[in-house]
Amino acid sequence: MTSAKRPIVTLTTDFGAGSPYVAAIKAAVLRQCPDAVLVDIAHTVPAFNLRAAAFMLWAGTRHFGPAVHLAVVDPGVGTERRALAVQLGESYFVAPDNGLLTMVLAESRPLVPTSVVLKRPEDASATFEGRDVFAPAAGALAAGHRLREMGEEAHGLARLRDSGPAVLWVDNFGNLVTSLRPPVMGVKVGPVTVARGVRTYGEARRGDLFFYTGSMGLVEIGVREGRADVLLQAGPGTAVAAV
Amino acid sequence: MTSAKRPIVTLTTDFGAGSPYVAAIKAAVLRQCPDAVLVDIAHTVPAFNLRAAAFMLWAGTRHFGPAVHLAVVDPGVGTERRALAVQLGESYFVAPDNGLLTMVLAESRPLVPTSVVLKRPEDASATFEGRDVFAPAAGALAAGHRLREMGEEAHGLARLRDSGPAVLWVDNFGNLVTSLRPPVMGVKVGPVTVARGVRTYGEARRGDLFFYTGSMGLVEIGVREGRADVLLQAGPGTAVAAV
Amino acid sequence: MTSAKRPIVTLTTDFGAGSPYVAAIKAAVLRQCPDAVLVDIAHTVPAFNLRAAAFMLWAGTRHFGPAVHLAVVDPGVGTERRALAVQLGESYFVAPDNGLLTMVLAESRPLVPTSVVLKRPEDASATFEGRDVFAPAAGALAAGHRLREMGEEAHGLARLRDSGPAVLWVDNFGNLVTSLRPPVMGVKVGPVTVARGVRTYGEARRGDLFFYTGSMGLVEIGVREGRADVLLQAGPGTAVAAV
Numbered sequence: 123m124t125s126a127k128r129p130i131v132t133l134t135t136d137f138g139a140g141s142p143y144v145a146a147i148k149a150a151v152l153r154q155c156p157d158a159v160l161v162d163i164a165h166t167v168p169a170f171n172l173r174a175a176a177f178m179l180w181a182g183t184r185h186f187g188p189a190v191h192l193a194v195v196d197p198g199v200g201t202e203r204r205a206l207a208v209q210l211g212e213s214y215f216v217a218p219d220n221g222l223l224t225m226v227l228a229e230s231r232p233l234v235p236t237s238v239v240l241k242r243p244e245d246a247s248a249t250f251e252g253r254d255v256f257a258p259a260a261g262a263l264a265a266g267h268r269l270r271e272m273g274e275e276a277h278g279l280a281r282l283r284d285s286g287p288a289v290l291w292v293d294n295f296g297n298l299v300t301s302l303r304p305p306v307m308g309v310k311v312g313p314v315t316v317a318r319g320v321r322t323y324g325e326a327r328r329g330d331l332f333f334y335t336g337s338m339g340l341v342e343i344g345v346r347e348g349r350a351d352v353l354l355q356a357g358p359g360t361a362v363a364a365v
Numbered sequence: 366m367t368s369a370k371r372p373i374v375t376l377t378t379d380f381g382a383g384s385p386y387v388a389a390i391k392a393a394v395l396r397q398c399p400d401a402v403l404v405d406i407a408h409t410v411p412a413f414n415l416r417a418a419a420f421m422l423w424a425g426t427r428h429f430g431p432a433v434h435l436a437v438v439d440p441g442v443g444t445e446r447r448a449l450a451v452q453l454g455e456s457y458f459v460a461p462d463n464g465l466l467t468m469v470l471a472e473s474r475p476l477v478p479t480s481v482v483l484k485r486p487e488d489a490s491a492t493f494e495g496r497d498v499f500a501p502a503a504g505a506l507a508a509g510h511r512l513r514e515m516g517e518e519a520h521g522l523a524r525l526r527d528s529g530p531a532v533l534w535v536d537n538f539g540n541l542v543t544s545l546r547p548p549v550m551g552v553k554v555g556p557v558t559v560a561r562g563v564r565t566y567g568e569a570r571r572g573d574l575f576f577y578t579g580s581m582g583l584v585e586i587g588v589r590e591g592r593a594d595v596l597l598q599a600g601p602g603t604a605v606a607a608v
Numbered sequence: 609m610t611s612a613k614r615p616i617v618t619l620t621t622d623f624g625a626g627s628p629y630v631a632a633i634k635a636a637v638l639r640q641c642p643d644a645v646l647v648d649i650a651h652t653v654p655a656f657n658l659r660a661a662a663f664m665l666w667a668g669t670r671h672f673g674p675a676v677h678l679a680v681v682d683p684g685v686g687t688e689r690r691a692l693a694v695q696l697g698e699s700y701f702v703a704p705d706n707g708l709l710t711m712v713l714a715e716s717r718p719l720v721p722t723s724v725v726l727k728r729p730e731d732a733s734a735t736f737e738g739r740d741v742f743a744p745a746a747g748a749l750a751a752g753h754r755l756r757e758m759g760e761e762a763h764g765l766a767r768l769r770d771s772g773p774a775v776l777w778v779d780n781f782g783n784l785v786t787s788l789r790p791p792v793m794g795v796k797v798g799p800v801t802v803a804r805g806v807r808t809y810g811e812a813r814r815g816d817l818f819f820y821t822g823s824m825g826l827v828e829i830g831v832r833e834g835r836a837d838v839l840l841q842a843g844p845g846t847a848v849a850a851v
Contacts, residue, residue, distance in 0.1 A: 128399060132388070138780030139382060139625060140650030142667035145618070146823070148647055149671035156614060160647070161391055161403070164383030169781050170833075181385035185392035185496070197833070200808025248808035250823030253671070294381030295412050322443025322491035337389070337493030347413075347440070371642060375631070382625060404634055404646070407626030424628035428635035428739070537624030538655050565686025565734035580632070580736030590656075590683070 129264040130189035131158045134179045135252065136167040137194070143250070147194065147257040154261025163191075170197040172221050173282060174358055177290045179217075180225035181299075181338055188212035192260040193222050194252035205240040205255050206276055209269050216240075216260040218251075221282035238273035289360040290340070296349025300362045302341040308365040309333050309343055311354045315365055316343050372507040373432035374401045377422045378495065379410040380437070386493070390437065390500040397504025406434075413440040415464050417601055419525060420533045422460075423468035424542075424581055431455035435503040436465050437495035448483040448498050449519055452512050459483075459503040461494075464525035481516035532603040533583070539592025543605045545584040551608040552576050552586055554597045558608055559586050615750040616675035617644045620665045621738065622653040623680070629736070633680065633743040640747025649677075656683040658707050659768060660844055663776045665701075666711035667785075667824055674698035678746040679708050680738035691726040691741045692762055695755050702726075702746040704737075707768035724759035775846040776826070782835025784842055788827040792850040795819050795829060797840045801851055802829050 131151050137143040144165050151158055163182030167175045175195035183191045188211075196218045204219035210230050215223055219239075227235060246254035259272055289311075291299045302309065308317040318332045326332050326346040331353060336342035341364075343350045351357055374394050380386040387408050394401055406425035410418045418438035426434045431454075439446075439461045447462040453473050458466055462482075470478060489497035502515055532554075534542045545552065551560040561575045569575050569589040574596060579585035584607075586593045594600055617637050623629040630651050637644055649668035653661045661681035669677045674697075682689075682704045690705040696716050701709055705725075713721060732740035745758055775797075777785045788795065794803040804818045812818050812832040817839060822828035827850075829836045837843055 130395065136780065140648075140652035140664075141780060142649065142664060142777075143779065143823075145647065145649045145668035146671045149673075152616065152645070152647075153671075153673055159395070161388065161395075162383075163385065163388045166383035178383075178385060182388035185389045185396075187392075187396055198810070201810035247823050248810075249820065249828075253823060291385075293386065294379065294384060324441070324444035324491075334492065337386075337490050337496060342492075373638065402638070404631065404638075405626075406628065406631045409626035421626075421628060425631035428632045428639075430635075430639055534628075536629065537622060537627060567684070567687035567734075577735065580629075580733050580739060585735075 128157050128159050129155060130161060130186060131155070131260055131264050132161045132163050132183055132186065132189055132191045134163040134167065134175065134182060134191070134193040135165045135195060136169045136171065136175065137165050139165055141165065143252065146253045147192065150253050150257035151192070151261040151264065154258055155265040158261065158264045167195055170195065176222055176224045176282060179222060180229055181291070183226070184229070186213070190214045190216065190260045190264045192256055193217040194256055195222060196220065196252065199251050200248045204276065205242070205251060206237055206279065207240055207259055207263065207269055207272055208235045208237040208279070210235050214263045214269070216256050216263065219280045221280045223279060224282040227279065227281070236269060237276035237279060238269055239276045240273045287362050287364065289356050289358055289362060292351045292357055296345065296351045297336070298343040298350050298354070298356055299336055299338060300341050300343065302362060302364050304335045304341055306333065306341055306364040309341060310363040310365050311343065311356050311360065314354055371400050371402045372398060373404060373429060374398070374503055374507050375404045375406050375426055375429065375432060375434045377406040377410065377418065377425060377434070377436040378408045378438060379412045379414065379418065380408050382408055384408065386495065389496045390435065393496050393500035394435070394504040394507065397501055398508040401504065401507045410438055413438065416525060419465055419467045422465060423472055424534070426469070427472070429456070433457045433459065433503045433507045435499060436460040437499055438465055439463065439495065442494050443491045447519065448485070448494060449522065450481050450483055450502050450506065450512055450515055451522070452479040457506045457512070459499050459506065462523045464523045466522060467525040470522065470524070479512060480519035480522060481512055482519045483516045530605050530607065532599055532601055532605060535594045535600055539588065539594045540579070541586040541593050541597070541599055542579055542581060543584050543586065545605060545607050547578045547584055549576065549584055549607040552584060553606040553608050554586065554599050554603065557597055614643050614645050615641060616647060616672060617641070617746055617750050618647045618649050618669055618672065618675055618677045620649040620653065620661065620668060620677070620679040621651045621681060622655045622657065622661065623651050625651055627651065629738065632739045633678065636739050636743035637678070637747040637750065640744055641751040644747065644750045653681055656681065662708055662710045662768060665708060666715055667777070669712070670715070672699070676700045676702065676746045676750045678742060679703040680742055681708060682706065682738065685737050686734045690762065691728070691737060692723055692765065693726055693745055693749065693755055693758055694721045694723045694765070696721050700749045700755070702742050702749065705766045707766045709765060710768040713765065713767070722755060723762035723765060724755055725762045726759045773848050773850065775842055775844055775848060778837045778843055782831065782837045783822070784829040784836050784840070785822055785824060786827050786829065786848045788848060788850050790821045790827055792819065792827055794851040795827060796849040796851050797829065797842050797846065800840055
């Protein structure tokens with residue numbers, strides 16, 4: 123990050139909107155790197171939901187150029203799980219070793235990650251490592267510190283179990299973002315098969331149910347001027363199948 | 366924007382709080398203009414609600430000095446509606462041509478807008494023009510590109526139909542912001558006539574219902590230590606009349 | 609703030625997420641200080657709730673280095689309550705004189721505050737002093753103006769009445785942050801006495817109810833993989849007692 127004048131640090135947590143915990147990690151980043159440009163990805167990830175967080179971290183960070191991505195969704199805080207900093211190309215991810223990076227790592231292939239187990243500051247609390255371990259490390263990387271200075275090399279990063287094709291996320295318009303890759307001939311969601319594929323919403327008529335390749339490169343399901351999540355009674359985790 | 370050291374780019378969308386779509390458009394702006402100061406106006410505009418969005422865009426941006434205002438509330442994405450960049454004085458608005466700019470244009474008179482239809486990047490997706498068309502254009506304007514480079518001149522911008530005096534927005538305290546201009550002698554809301562006018566909340570007593578000139582220069586209706594929206598069963602779109 | 613290249617201005621309000629009022633105060637700060645780094649603490653403080661706001665302001669700002677902290681939760685706007693700017697060490701707080709600073713002042717001892725009553729700009733509105741009085745003052749302090757230039761010295765700042773030990777806040781995970789200081793032998797919440805103390809969540813088993821010293825240095829009550837607020841039917845204001 124040394125060449126960038128104003129390094130970008132993104133934040134993804136399950137702390138909730140308007141939480142003083144978010145303010146605390148921003149303060150900790152800015153103390154290490156006053157020039158950081160902070161960009162909130164989301165703080166509304168459902169509490170302790172690693173699968174939702176892994177999706178959000180990937181989807182929210184994939185369009186940035188070189189940046190430091192701080193992610194704190196950490197049901198295991200205060201246990202022995204490792205604290206990681208991971209380099210992928212010109213970007214860094216700082217997160218607990220609990221599977222949060224699953225989608226980022228899968229989607230970044232063939233990039234090979236370099237990882238370290240973060241040294242724990244002596245005065246770090248046992249209850250808020252986001253503030254005391256992860257945010258200072260993200261700030262230090264943004265300020266130009268080298269990954270190798272920050273801890274011992276890490277091997278065997280944790281990954282979430284692959285639970286098969288499913289809805290990953292529902293957007294604000296009720297569209298279902300699935301884990302399926304195009305091309306598909308149709309998508310089965312519960313008892314319903316969505317058989318019609320379109321290239322854009324504009325091809326469909328009001329009330330039509332259809333699938334399409336969404337902006338993340340994944341198969342999505344939508345209803346023109348309606349909500350697919352309501353129509354199909356589907357949400358994050360709902361199993362889907364390509365037909 | 367060339368003279369400003371750190372150009373301001375504001376964002377108004379209906380993507381929802383904590384959406385990766387918001388992160389995507391911020392990344393796209395920062396790629397074009399790493400120095401941009403990003404200011405969120407709102408991402409909680411009700412989905413596809415152009416009237417609410419037109420109000421929010423005007424109300425949220427009116428106090429900024431020179432800035433680029435990016436607004437993406439776009440029920441017509443993937444159809445033939447035009448993508449616009451509009452210059453008003455020293456500021457720019459980048460938005461779909463669907464009426465989003467109605468209040469901004471009405472309130473900026475006698476300023477004359479200069480508008481272009483944005484060229485569409487060849488690799489732009491059909492489903493997320495916010496990321497692929499609007500945000501890069503906003504970033505380019507913030508970085509000092511000239512409006513005329515960005516597309517052909519546009520004529521006949523879309524406006525929302527005037528549906529008569531109404532509640533435009535309800536604030537977090539239950540106050541009704543109406544489209545009425547002062548002075549009025551009273552305001553009719555459904556069967557109730559609000560006859561008492563005050564200059565400040567401090568003139569009223571607990572539970573009093575009154576009208577006043579609000580901070581946007583419009584007639585508002587409030588209840589001291591209470592909620593006018595609840596008392597009057599009113600919300601955005603409720604018709605009002607000056608008496 | 610003169611030595612800092614990019615002064616930090618934090619914002620704490622009850623305007624609600626995605627309110628144009630938040631945009632208005634940011635615009636007012638940036639007009640006075642274009643270099644300001646704006647950090648949202650929270651805009652979701654319950655409307656007019658000074659006790660919740662006083663907690664949020666303290667909890668959200670305590671980890672920052674030198675900064676200007678703007679807080680607008682102002683049930684008395686338009687009345688005779690004073691508008692304040694208060695210096696505490698190298699930081700400033702700009703807020704109405706209604707008790708908002710109670711926790712900040714209590715927790716900053718033995719620092720002695722220096723305070724002024726803000727001069728009121730002649731064209732300030734009677735309904736939105738956040739935009740017209742407080743934000744311009746915060747921006748001016750961030751831009752390097754001196755406190756003494758901004759008004760007459762203030763004495764006798766308002767404080768909230770001490771209502772005894774209570775739950776101050778419930779975090780996104782259902783943990784109860786109390787006003788109690790460690791060490792305690794246990795905590796009484798309604799009819800329940802939480803007798804088990806732990807150092808970290810990792811020491812507890814699923815479903816266990818326990819107390820611990822939280823990240824703010826206060827006694828907190830949690831349930832491993834559960835919600836203490838739901839289990840104990842407790843929330844902000846619920847009385848607690850050390851046992």
